[in-house]
Amino acid sequence: MARELPPFGGYRDPDVERAFNWMVSILGADSWRDRVDAIEARLDATLTPHAIRKATEVLEPVSVSDDRAAWYLYLIDTVLHAPLKYEPTQGARVVPLFKRLGADFDLLKTVKGVNERVERMLTSERRQPDGALFELLVSLIWLRNGSSGVELLEEAPPEKRPDLCAWMGHNAWYVECKRLDKSSTYSEAERRKWLQMWSRARDVLIDKRYSVVLDIVFHVELESLPDDFLVTELCGKLRLVQPPCCIISNEIWEVSAARVNYAAAREHLSKYSVKYPSDQIVELIGGRRDPNRGRKLSSRMRQFLFRIKL
Numbered sequence: 001m002a003r004e005l006p007p008f009g010g011y012r013d014p015d016v017e018r019a020f021n022w023m024v025s026i027l028g029a030d031s032w033r034d035r036v037d038a039i040e041a042r043l044d045a046t047l048t049p050h051a052i053r054k055a056t057e058v059l060e061p062v063s064v065s066d067d068r069a070a071w072y073l074y075l076i077d078t079v080l081h082a083p084l085k086y087e088p089t090q091g092a093r094v095v096p097l098f099k100r101l102g103a104d105f106d107l108l109k110t111v112k113g114v115n116e117r118v119e120r121m122l123t124s125e126r127r128q129p130d131g132a133l134f135e136l137l138v139s140l141i142w143l144r145n146g147s148s149g150v151e152l153l154e155e156a157p158p159e160k161r162p163d164l165c166a167w168m169g170h171n172a173w174y175v176e177c178k179r180l181d182k183s184s185t186y187s188e189a190e191r192r193k194w195l196q197m198w199s200r201a202r203d204v205l206i207d208k209r210y211s212v213v214l215d216i217v218f219h220v221e222l223e224s225l226p227d228d229f230l231v232t233e234l235c236g237k238l239r240l241v242q243p244p245c246c247i248i249s250n251e252i253w254e255v256s257a258a259r260v261n262y263a264a265a266r267e268h269l270s271k272y273s274v275k276y277p278s279d280q281i282v283e284l285i286g287g288r289r290d291p292n293r294g295r296k297l298s299s300r301m302r303q304f305l306f307r308i309k310l
Helices: 014-027 029-047 068-081 095-103 114-122 130-144 185-208 229-233 235-240 262-271 279-286 299-309
Strands: 149-152 164-168 171-175 212-218 245-249 253-259
Touching (some): 014 029, 014 114, 029 068, 068 114, 114 149, 130 149, 130 164, 185 229
Antiparallel strands (some): 212 253, 245 253
16 A cells, blocks of 8 residues: 655655555455544544543543554554654554564565465454464564475364464474463553552542642552552642652652643743654653653643643
8 A cells, every 4th residue: 555655754664664565455445444544533532632521531542452453554554654643652562573574575475374364363353463463473483594384374263273384394393373462461450450549639630730740659569559549648748748859658659749840841832743642741741751650641731732732
């Protein structure tokens, strides 16, 4: 699906483009267009500021989980053709995969059953494409290491079959591919628990009009704490402190507070356009970037950024 690159440029990489065009051709142009429209409608709904607080209670990530295969292709499409729409945090783990598939595209096309495997990934397995991509990469490793041929084997439930067969010399090797999930069950449960705790504290911050950056480090598992822990143990102290300062430091957690530098944010946004969400937004509000820390902006912060942008 070739497109003219925009005047401001895109990520020019023929290997990535080759793999992208191949997968879109298997999916079909009409089907791809429909799925792009669905993804962009989802993103618009997630990122548009809400006029009422009730609408902000569902905290959707800036990604698509029910059609992750199309989401991966969308990330590649935007990095190639529409970089202002590209989500670099999401795309950082996807672009290198397409780079490898495109760089060894001639080898990849020799894999028996590869088109059928990709078609299944884009349709019936659209929610979980990582397994199929991993199988493609493993197939390439065998071919790059001297295998005379690789075949991706069809599933035949309830019979248990390996994922691929590779021929090396006079031997046939049957390979079962196993990969770690991107996010563990524990981390997903912890994220849900944190959002439950944060949503209650967020309402207090908005009602009391507290404009503050909180740096919170827990020393215990979140599941051991009640959902209103932030409200009962922290929110009442905010009116008594003068940031920047450390508010709490004990065996359960540490909390420090700093002011939001609205003047610096206004000055920057008066000169430059800034993507939301992005590390730049985090730096404007929080004063620094830290890729190892989670972060949440309240709806008031998002409304502020939206007004300044306009």
